[in-house]
Amino acid sequence: MDSDNHKGVALAVSSSFFIGASFIIKKKGLKRAGASGVRAGIGGHTYLYEPLWWAGMITMIIGEVANFAAYAFAPAVLVTPLGALSIIVSATLAHFVLEERLHVLGIVGCVLCIVGSINIVLYAPQERAIVSVKDVWLLATESAFLLYVTVVAVSVLLLIFYYVPRYGHTHILIYLGICSLMGSLSVMSVKALGIALKLTFQGQNQLIYPQTYLFAFVVCICVVTQMNYLNRALDTFNTAVISPIYYVMFTTFTIVASSIMFKDWYQQSASEMVTELCGFVTILSGTFLLHSTNANTANSSSGHSIGVYSGQPPTMAHRLSMYGIQLNSPEEMSKGDHIPLYQYDPH
Numbered sequence: 001m002d003s004d005n006h007k008g009v010a011l012a013v014s015s016s017f018f019i020g021a022s023f024i025i026k027k028k029g030l031k032r033a034g035a036s037g038v039r040a041g042i043g044g045h046t047y048l049y050e051p052l053w054w055a056g057m058i059t060m061i062i063g064e065v066a067n068f069a070a071y072a073f074a075p076a077v078l079v080t081p082l083g084a085l086s087i088i089v090s091a092t093l094a095h096f097v098l099e100e101r102l103h104v105l106g107i108v109g110c111v112l113c114i115v116g117s118i119n120i121v122l123y124a125p126q127e128r129a130i131v132s133v134k135d136v137w138l139l140a141t142e143s144a145f146l147l148y149v150t151v152v153a154v155s156v157l158l159l160i161f162y163y164v165p166r167y168g169h170t171h172i173l174i175y176l177g178i179c180s181l182m183g184s185l186s187v188m189s190v191k192a193l194g195i196a197l198k199l200t201f202q203g204q205n206q207l208i209y210p211q212t213y214l215f216a217f218v219v220c221i222c223v224v225t226q227m228n229y230l231n232r233a234l235d236t237f238n239t240a241v242i243s244p245i246y247y248v249m250f251t252t253f254t255i256v257a258s259s260i261m262f263k264d265w266y267q268q269s270a271s272e273m274v275t276e277l278c279g280f281v282t283i284l285s286g287t288f289l290l291h292s293t294n295a296n297t298a299n300s301s302s303g304h305s306i307g308v309y310s311g312q313p314p315t316m317a318h319r320l321s322m323y324g325i326q327l328n329s330p331e332e333m334s335k336g337d338h339i340p341l342y343q344y345d346p347h
Contacts, residue, residue, distance in 0.1 A: 008074025009121055011066045012082040018063030020089025022056045023234070023242070024097050029053025030235045047231070072194030076187055076258035077265075077276070078124035080251050084113040084283045087247055105289060112286025119279030123272050125264050132199070136192040137211040145261045152181045152253075156225075168232070172245060175233035179226045180249035184257040186222030189215045191262075244287035255280070 029052035036046065047053040063086075070079045088110045130136060139145065159178050168174045192215040196206035206212050233242055258264055265273055 004073040005078065005124060005126065008070045008072075008079055009082070011070035011073070012079045013085060015063045015066035015070060016083055016085035017089055018059050018066065019083070020086035021093060022060035022063060023086075023090045024093040025056030025059055026053055026231075027056075027098065027234055029056055030231070034235060047235075068190050068194055071187065071191040072198045075125055075128075075262065075264045076191060077255055078120060080187065080254045080258075081120045081280055081283055082117055083247055083251060084117055084287065087244055087287055088113055109286040109289035112289060113283050114286075116279045116282030116284075116286060119282060120276055123268075123276045123279065125268050125272075125276075128262065128264075128267065130195055130199075132204070133192060133196040133206045133209050133211050133215070136195060136215075139261050139263075140188070140192070142261075145257075148257060148260050149185065152185060156181050169236055172233060172237045172241065173249075175229045175236070176242070176246050176249055178229045179233070179246060180253050182222045182225045183250045184253035186219055186226065187254045188257050188261055189218040189222065191258075193219060248284055248287055251280075251283075 029050045030047050032052060033047035033050040067079070091106065091110065156178055159174055159181075163171075163174050164178075193212065196209075196212045196215070200206045230246075233246075268276075
């Protein structure tokens with residue numbers, strides 16, 4: 001890796017620690033706000049008056065700033081997968097702070113995430129040379145990326161106006177799908193804006209170009225949308241399952257968008273691409289193992305199907321086991337969240 005990639009990795013790793021912690025802090029704030037007002041999951045905004053939620057937001061902002069800077073120095077296919085480290089931070093803190101207990105094999109999942117991240121770092125492509133924000137604009141207006149943007153826009157509008165009112169509170173993929181699709185566009189815009197600012201600080205003023213402000217506007221729209229639906233997801237579903245699913249969807253869409261727009265893979269040999277893809281698959285395997293091992297065990301022992309309503313709502317222990325959480329006593333079962341991955345809606 002060159003020096004810019006080293007800077008990008010350092011910033012991405014520090015970002016993961018802050019973002020992982022912010023999930024837990026914001027979750028605590030949302031629970032406090034929901035106890036005294038209208039929950040965010042049903043459209044309430046009481047959390048805006050909760051200091052703990054703001055503490056989590058500040059922590060997330062610090063992490064996002066570090067992540068923002070990382071994209072200015074390293075390609076998205078390197079920076080984005082390192083977000084797996086935030087899952088490890090989130091899962092560890094959830095174990096101690098939220099009492100969302102982690103199955104012992106979840107540790108293996110954490111190790112897989114780390115191994116996959118190292119693999120991606122070692123074989124990441126070098127950042128392509130960009131001398132002006134106009135170069136980024138030319139990449140963003142190519143037909144292939146414009147087609148991707150169109151598909152994303154149509155999909156997000158369909159999810160927001162059709163699927164959210166009907167299935168938003170019972171299917172976690174609705175909220176996280178919106179966040180992930182918009183997130184892929186926000187990363188591309190953040191990278192473009194980061195490059196513009198980096199070049200400006202180096203003496204090549206990019207603030208004179210309207211494209212810089214257009215990218216900044218897209219970042220604002222995407223981030224506001226992501227924040228809104230991520231808050232709904234956090235307030236409706238369990239933190240332990242939000243983190244891995246969001247990571248997998250967000251990373252996948254971002255890598256696809258980056259590959260289309262910046263053509264990161266063009267500078268790599270076939271063996272390097274395969275090795276990096278294997279690293280990504282290793283991370284995905286780690287995230288699913290981290291949160292699915294107990295679900296499979298509970299499913300085989302209880303005879304219930306995960307995500308299928310079978311006459312009565314699943315027990316608290318079964319719902320929590322779906323997220324890689326293990327409870328040992330009725331007293332412990334009274335703690336934590338009462339929100340499953342899939343919720344039964346009698347209507």
